[in-house]
Amino acid sequence: MKETRLGEFEEVILLLVGILGEEAYAFKIAEEYETQSGRATSIGATHSTLDRMEAKGFLKSEMGNATAERGGRRKRIFTITALGKRVLKESRDFRMSLWSQYPAFADKLNYLGAL
């Protein structure tokens, strides 16, 4: 696998980082993944995926400050890089293109305008 490949789990995590913004730290991301996908995940899988994507240059991270909540230790906040955005966009465009070629889905695409 070349260094620019984006796995399915990676892609979803990357999108969640974008969606969560300031709140994009591992624990929250894993939680959000479960809520949105209805699928279980583990904090470990989330962490290794985040680290891998940071190494690939799709994400960057920095430690935030501790909050004054019980157990509120410092969080590592992730943000998408320009490269990460580009890769996400390419992935989306490619998929849109395939869906539009598949008769069973092509018609459904129109209804998307309603989103």
Add this chain to the structure above:
Amino acid sequence: MKETRLGEFEEVILLLVGILGEEAYAFKIAEEYETQSGRATSIGATHSTLDRMEAKGFLKSEMGNATAERGGRRKRIFTITALGKRVLKESRDFRMSLWSQYPAFADKLNYLGAL
């Protein structure tokens, strides 16, 4: 990983089977993958992915007849099962939902109506 997970490569291959219809046999699928994605793949990776998805019940296959071309041996033709379609659809819906929540992409979604 549970038996219903769909990897990124798997998903694209599944879509290509749908797009190719009668022409959905391993060699052609791999060829089409390279054309459409601009990314290289290998026939071996394609085979193992097709086999795995058949085992999962997303695809079924049967041998076609030999064609009258030089080297035109029998092909194994793949078709998507109902389960395969459902899984594809779920994957698509999930992604659409995420994209619509990500500000950087949400606006682009509207322009999709033009597809």
Add this chain to the structure above:
DNA sequence: TCATTTGTTACTAAATTGTAGAGTAAATAA
């Protein structure tokens, strides 16, 4: 100080994806 909560890091296991190459059958050329 000690238990509890919210986090991270590190390590191991399982599933997906990639590589290499052998094997088969039909069409053509000699």
Add this chain to the structure above:
DNA sequence: TTATTTACTCTACAATTTAGTAACAAATGA
């Protein structure tokens, strides 16, 4: 009719991604 070329399938195993689990760290509250 034998050899060669072309179009394909299939297997074994290696590399990468994803999952699971355990151990550690810092802040709060008793």
